[in-house]
Amino acid sequence: MLQVNLAEDIYYLGFNDRRTHLFENIWPIPHGVSYNSYLIVDEKIALVDTVERAFIDDYLDAIEEIIGDREVDYLIINHMEPDHSGALKAIVHRYPNITLVGNKKTFGFVESYYMKPENIHMVHDDHVLDLGKHKLQFQMIPMVHWPETMVTFEETNQILFSGDAFGSYGTMDGGIFDDEINLDFYEVEVMRYFTNIVGKYCPHTQRAIKKLAGLDIKMIAATHGPIWRSDLNWILKRYNKWSSYDLDQGVVIVYGSMYGNTKKMAETIARQIAVRGIKNIRVYDASKTHSSYIINDIFKYKGFIVGSAAYNNAMFPNVETLLTTIEHMAPKDHLLGIFGNYSWNGGGVKNLKTFAEKIKWDMVYEPIEEKGNMKVQTQEELIKLADAMADKLLEMPAPEKI
Ligand SMILES: Cc1cc2nc3c(=O)[nH]c(=O)nc-3n(C[C@H](O)[C@H](O)[C@H](O)COP(=O)(O)O)c2cc1C
Incomplete structure (x- = not known):
């Protein structure tokens, strides 16, 4: 050696x-x-x-x-x-x-x-x-x-x-x-x-x-x-x-989706936040990207928006795993938005709300839930969620270069 x-x-x-x-x-x-x-x-x-x-x-x-x-x-x-x-x-x-x-x-x-x-x-x-x-x-x-x-x-x-x-x-x-x-x-x-x-x-x-x-x-x-x-x-x-949880202007959007309806909702939110001038936007499929990388970006950016399809009366399993990890790590001072999709009795948004109550981050807009394909009214709501997030992110001072 x-x-x-x-x-x-x-x-x-x-x-x-x-x-x-x-x-x-x-x-x-x-x-x-x-x-x-x-x-x-x-x-x-x-x-x-x-x-x-x-x-x-x-x-x-x-x-x-x-x-x-x-x-x-x-x-x-x-x-x-x-x-x-x-x-x-x-x-x-x-x-x-x-x-x-x-x-x-x-x-x-x-x-x-x-x-x-x-x-x-x-x-x-x-x-x-x-x-x-x-x-x-x-x-x-x-x-x-x-x-x-x-x-x-x-x-x-x-x-x-x-x-x-x-x-x-x-x-x-x-x-x-x-x-x-x-x-x-x-x-x-x-x-x-x-x-x-x-x-x-x-x-x-x-x-x-x-x-x-x-x-x-x-x-x-x-x-x-x-x-x-x-x-x-x-x-x-x-x-x-x-x-010290010194977060930059930006947002992490994570979704769990089997057939693409929840994903479409995430894309709508991401686009509107970009239109509003936010450049740091990271969209992740919870099934594809390991929480190691998603957690990393959560420690970077102030905004966090999470969406889940309903799955056996619960959240999409990979979203649930990620959120459990976040709860354990309990990073502070984030802005939060939640949304989801279902077909009969739901389970995604219901459990996302429980996560929101526990993590106590600042909810920028009310939870949004769609049944199946995204309708115009839901799209309008998602745009309002995106705007609420962008408004808060735009209030942030420019990050100090390190
Ligand atoms: C295995 C499985 C379990 C599901 N469980 C539920 C459920 O408990 N409640 C519900 O409302 N919908 C349930 N659904 C329906 C999906 O949530 C629904 O199709 C939703 O639109 C899927 O969104 P996605 O296109 O983003 O996957 C289930 C679907 C699958 C494939």
Whole structure:
């Protein structure tokens, strides 16, 4: 393995996964994902997080290539999710005298997933672990995105090992640092990683950003995706915007339709919103586009309009799945419109109304429901819904460029 240094004696041990289709067995990763671990070689040797279990052999080999017969003294556990703790048992087996470093929440996870840990070192906010030349400081960032989550700040080179925070989908195709890659390509993957994985925990992310602002950080090394060293603001500004629900002018229109009647209603709304001068309009068929991408756009745009055909007294199943995901993530401050189509007793709009009551977004117009093919009167109503949405979107200030 070609060695990649973040600084003298600090090594990148990252592995690319181009085989897995779904991250967490939910989220599509057409461009793969990397699992990043880091190795600090000093008087004491420390690993920061490990990798997914599929890479254990290559990981152990890569460590040995760097440190030879020396022992690893510490395993810093910023985050216990198995894509990072997957090699923990193998590491303990290979280096039996190793000390696991974590906080008061970490070791319960170690025990429940792997084994009762023998040597542990419990850390808390501002705690410093001295490796020799390198001093590691710890900060807790609970629920970004698990309870035990913490970050490790290497004080000598000012590197923040941030766990999943500031991570990204997408493999590292040669380029590993932000100045070695085309960020235009990674932008969607960074945002999808944020919205899919961390998006439910925006208030916690905001708290973490404020807490970490006290550190003089020169480099951010996450457990997935690029290492940020040239323009930290690129990632920090985006995290701040997304986690504060700072939405742009635009609308996401999603529909679930078997035979096209609900789709026609969605097209009518989209056209009228465009006529009114709104340029960011994304129309999605809930059966075709995975919620990973739709959620991403919901975190971008203020407007959300959802339509559903009635299906067995309920919503169209794929719309229901999407809305359940939205309810769990509970993004704030959106404008909402709902519509649907039915043939006998309905079920689509009825359940969309329940969603609207729960999510408590600002409904711009009353629900619209058609029976079968769209009639002129319904078309007029849909235009009114589109106008109401456009009116509110046009009141928004121009977005700040980041
Ligand atoms: C499997 C299936 C289940 C349906 N269930 C209901 C229902 O419970 N209530 C209802 O009013 N219509 C029901 N319908 C009828 C559709 O909602 C209706 O045809 C509607 O116009 C479809 O809109 P679409 O063209 O966008 O698919 C069902 C249709 C199908 C194919």
